[in-house]
Amino acid sequence: MARSTVAQALVGLLFAFSSVARASPDQALCNTIKTKLGNDTVEATDGTYEALSTENWSQTVWAKPACIIQPSNAKELTYVVSTVVGQKAKFAIRSGGHSVVPGAANINGGVLIDMARFNSVEYDANKKVATVGSGLRWKEVYTALDPYNVTVVGGRVLEVGVGGLILGGGLSYLADLHGLVCDNVVNFEVVTAKGTVVNASATSNPDLFWALKGGANNFGIVTKFTLKAYDIHDAWGGVRVYSLDALPALFDAMYQYQSVANKDPYANIMLQAFPTNASIGAILNMVYLKPEAEPEAFAPFRNITPLADQTKLQTLTELMLAAPLPELTRVNWFSSSYTTDKKLFSQVADIVTKAPEIEEISNLTAGSLAFGWQPISSSAVLAGHASGGNPLGLQPVNQTWLVLDVGWWKPEDDELAHNYTLSIIDKIDDASKASGNYVDYIFMNDAAADQPVIEHYGQENVAKLKATARKYDPDQVFQNLASGGFKLP
Numbered sequence: 001m002a003r004s005t006v007a008q009a010l011v012g013l014l015f016a017f018s019s020v021a022r023a024s025p026d027q028a029l030c031n032t033i034k035t036k037l038g039n040d041t042v043e044a045t046d047g048t049y050e051a052l053s054t055e056n057w058s059q060t061v062w063a064k065p066a067c068i069i070q071p072s073n074a075k076e077l078t079y080v081v082s083t084v085v086g087q088k089a090k091f092a093i094r095s096g097g098h099s100v101v102p103g104a105a106n107i108n109g110g111v112l113i114d115m116a117r118f119n120s121v122e123y124d125a126n127k128k129v130a131t132v133g134s135g136l137r138w139k140e141v142y143t144a145l146d147p148y149n150v151t152v153v154g155g156r157v158l159e160v161g162v163g164g165l166i167l168g169g170g171l172s173y174l175a176d177l178h179g180l181v182c183d184n185v186v187n188f189e190v191v192t193a194k195g196t197v198v199n200a201s202a203t204s205n206p207d208l209f210w211a212l213k214g215g216a217n218n219f220g221i222v223t224k225f226t227l228k229a230y231d232i233h234d235a236w237g238g239v240r241v242y243s244l245d246a247l248p249a250l251f252d253a254m255y256q257y258q259s260v261a262n263k264d265p266y267a268n269i270m271l272q273a274f275p276t277n278a279s280i281g282a283i284l285n286m287v288y289l290k291p292e293a294e295p296e297a298f299a300p301f302r303n304i305t306p307l308a309d310q311t312k313l314q315t316l317t318e319l320m321l322a323a324p325l326p327e328l329t330r331v332n333w334f335s336s337s338y339t340t341d342k343k344l345f346s347q348v349a350d351i352v353t354k355a356p357e358i359e360e361i362s363n364l365t366a367g368s369l370a371f372g373w374q375p376i377s378s379s380a381v382l383a384g385h386a387s388g389g390n391p392l393g394l395q396p397v398n399q400t401w402l403v404l405d406v407g408w409w410k411p412e413d414d415e416l417a418h419n420y421t422l423s424i425i426d427k428i429d430d431a432s433k434a435s436g437n438y439v440d441y442i443f444m445n446d447a448a449a450d451q452p453v454i455e456h457y458g459q460e461n462v463a464k465l466k467a468t469a470r471k472y473d474p475d476q477v478f479q480n481l482a483s484g485g486f487k488l489p
C-alpha cells in the first residue's frame with residue numbers, strides 16, 4: 001500500500017513536470033482541433049471542463065481527458081475523427097454518459113468526443129418517423145414529439161441518453177408491442193473511421209445497419225437516428241409500492257402475468273426489490289399504453305395490497321417523468337436472463353431476501369442493492385426479426401431480463417461491491433441453469449464491464465459483426481483507439 005502511494009506520487013510529479021516542460025502529444029492534438037473548431041473544444045483549464053469530465057451517472061466513470069470536443073455537426077465530426085485517427089490518438093465517445101463501464105464513454109488522457117450538440121428532433125408526419133440527434137436525452141425526444149401525439153420506442157427513464165441506449169439494443173415500454181429500441185431504427189447516420197458520413201439502413205449499407213442494432217461503439221460514431229413513430233400518447237399506470245414481504249406474492253403474480261395464453265402487448269411491467277432498504281421494499285411499475293384504467297393484463301396483481309399506489313391515467317411522458325433518477329455516487333450493475341418458471345421464481349425470491357451478500361453490501365458505506373425484473377415476451381423478439389433482425393441472438397421465448405444494481409460510497413469499496421454483486425448474479429445463473437431456464441443473453445445496457453456481452457450474441461453473429469467491422473474500419477480504429485466499452489471479442 002505505502003509503496004504504491006509513493007509510486008503514484010512519483011508518477012503524478014512526472015506528469016506535472018512534463019506538462020510544464022512541453023505539451024503532450026494529446027495536448028498538441030487538442031490545440032490543433034481547437035484552432036479549427038474554436039469553442040467546440042473544452043480544455044482542462046476551461047471553466048466547464050470539470051463539470052463535463054465528471055458527467056454524470058457514476059463517479060466510477062469520471063475521468064480526465066486531455067480535452068473534450070463537442071462537435072456541432074457531422075462535418076465537424078468528420079474533421080475530428082480524421083484528425084484524431086491520423087494522430088493515432090486514443091479517444092472515447094459519449095452521448096448521455098449513463099454507462100457504468102469505466103472507459104466506455106470517458107477517458108484518461110486522449111480525446112473525449114461529446115455528442116451533446118447533436119440535439120435536434122425532426123418529426124416527419126408523412127413518413128411517420130422522427131430523426132433524433134444522438135446527444136439528446138429521452139426527455140427531450142418525448143417532449144418534442146408530444147405535440148404530435150406520437151412517441152418512439154425509447155428509454156424508460158428520461159435523463160438517460162439516446163446514443164448509448166439505442167446502440168446497446170434498448171429496452172422500452174413499447175418492446176412487447178414493437179420490439180427493442182434498435183429494431184425501430186430505420187436509418188443511422190454514421191461517421192466512420194475513414195472520416196466519412198454514411199447512412200446505414202435496410203437499403204444503404206445494410207450490413208452496417210444490422211451490426212449497429214446492438215453493436216455499440218464498434219463501428220463508427222452515430223450522429224442521428226431515424227426512428228419509427230407510433231400513435232401512442234395517453235396511457236395508464238405508475239408505481240405501486242409494497243413491503244418486501246409481498247415479494248413471493250408479487251413473483252406469483254408476475255408468473256401469471258407472463259404465462260397467460262395471449263399476453264396483452266400494450267401491458268408492461270418492471271418489478272423492483274430493494275432488500276437493503278426495508279423502507280422501500282418492492283416497487284411495481286405498471287404501464288398500459290392505452291388510456292384504460294386497471295386493464296385485465298394486470299389482474300394477477302390486484303389482490304396484493306400496496307403500501308402506496310400512484311397509478312393513474314396520464315400521458316406516457318408524464319408517467320415516465322414520475323420515475324426519478326436515483327441519487328447514487330458509485331454504481332455498477334449486472335444482467336442475467338431466464339425463462340418463465342414458477343419454481344425458479346421462488347428460488348430467486350429466496351436469493352433476493354436471504355443471500356448473505358445482501359448484508360455484506362448493506363455493511364458498505366451507503367451500500368444498497370436494487371433488483372429489477374423486466375419481462376420480455378416472445379412478441380418483442382419476433383418484432384425484431386420482422387424489421388430485418390439484429391445481432392443480439394435472442395430466442396423468441398418469453399423471458400425476464402434481470403438487472404441487479406449496486407450503489408455505494410467509497411472508492412475503496414469498489415472491488416467488494418463488485419464481488420458481492422457478481423456473487424449474487426452467479427447464484428441466480430446457477431439456479432436458472434440447474435432448472436433449464438437460463439437464457440444465453442446478457443443485456444448490454446444493464447451489464448457490468450466484465451460481463452461478456454457480445455460473446456453471448458452467438459458465434460455466427462460475432463463472425464458477421466467482425467467481418468462488418470473489418471469492412472468499415474479496416475484499421476480497427478474502433479477496437480484499438482476507441483478501446484473502451486463492450487468490444488468485439
Ligand SMILES: Cc1cc2nc3c(=O)[nH]c(=O)nc-3n(C[C@H](O)[C@H](O)[C@H](O)COP(=O)(O)OP(=O)(O)OC[C@H]3O[C@@H](n4cnc5c(N)ncnc54)[C@H](O)[C@@H]3O)c2cc1C
Pocket residue numbers: 057092093094095096097098099100104105115134154155156157160161162163164165166167168169170171172216217220221222223325326445446484485486
Ligand atoms: C436510471 C437509468 C435508467 C435506465 N433505463 C434504461 C431503459 O429503460 N432501457 C435501456 O435500454 N437502458 C436503460 N438504461 C441503461 C442505458 O441504456 C445505458 O446506461 C446506456 O449506456 C446509456 O446511454 P448513454 O448515451 O447515456 O450512455 P453513454 O455512457 O454516453 O454511452 C454508452 C456507450 O455507448 C457508446 N456510444 C454512445 N453514443 C454513441 C454514438 N453516438 N456513437 C457511437 N457510440 C456511442 C459509448 O461510447 C459508450 O460505450 C438506464 C440507465 C440508467 C442509469
Ligand SMILES: *[C@@H]1O[C@H](CO)[C@@H](O)[C@H](O)[C@H]1NC(C)=O
Pocket residue numbers: 038039040
Ligand atoms: C461559440 O462561438 C460562436 C461564435 O464564434 C458563438 O456563436 C457560439 O454561441 C459559441 N458557442 C458557445 C457554446 O459558447
Ligand SMILES: *[C@@H]1O[C@H](CO)[C@@H](O)[C@H](O)[C@H]1NC(C)=O
Pocket residue numbers: 147148149
Ligand atoms: C393531439 O390530441 C389532442 C387530444 O386528443 C388533440 O386535441 C390534438 O389536436 C392532437 N394533435 C395533433 C397534432 O394531432
Ligand SMILES: *[C@@H]1O[C@H](CO)[C@@H](O)[C@H](O)[C@H]1NC(C)=O
Pocket residue numbers: 197198199
Ligand atoms: C442519408 O440519407 C438522407 C435521407 O435520405 C439524405 O438526405 C442524405 O444525403 C444521406 N447521406 C448520405 C451521406 O448519403
Ligand SMILES: *[C@@H]1O[C@H](CO)[C@@H](O)[C@H](O)[C@H]1NC(C)=O
Pocket residue numbers: 258259260261262263264377378396397398
Ligand atoms: C409467450 O407467451 C405468449 C402469451 O403471453 C404465448 O402466446 C406464446 O406462445 C409464448 N411464447 C412462447 C415461445 O412460448
Ligand SMILES: *[C@@H]1O[C@H](CO)[C@@H](O)[C@H](O)[C@H]1NC(C)=O
Pocket residue numbers: 276277278279280368
Ligand atoms: C432507504 O430509502 C429511503 C428513501 O429513498 C432513504 O431515505 C433511506 O436513506 C434509505 N435507507 C437506506 C438504509 O439505504
Ligand SMILES: *[C@@H]1O[C@H](CO)[C@@H](O)[C@H](O)[C@H]1NC(C)=O
Pocket residue numbers: 356359360363
Ligand atoms: C455487518 O455489520 C454488523 C455490524 O457491524 C456485523 O455484526 C455483521 O457481522 C456484518 N455482517 C457481515 C455479513 O459482514
Ligand SMILES: *[C@@H]1O[C@H](CO)[C@@H](O)[C@H](O)[C@H]1NC(C)=O
Pocket residue numbers: 415416419
Ligand atoms: C474480488 O474477486 C477477485 C476475483 O475472485 C479477487 O481476486 C479479489 O481479491 C476480490 N477482491 C476483494 C476485495 O475481495
Ligand SMILES: CC(=O)N[C@H]1CO[C@H](CO)[C@@H](O)[C@@H]1O
Pocket residue numbers: 051052055056057325326327
Ligand atoms: C452535468 C450534469 O448533467 N450533471 C448532472 C449529474 O446528475 C445529477 C443528479 O443525478 C444532476 O443533478 C446533475 O445536473
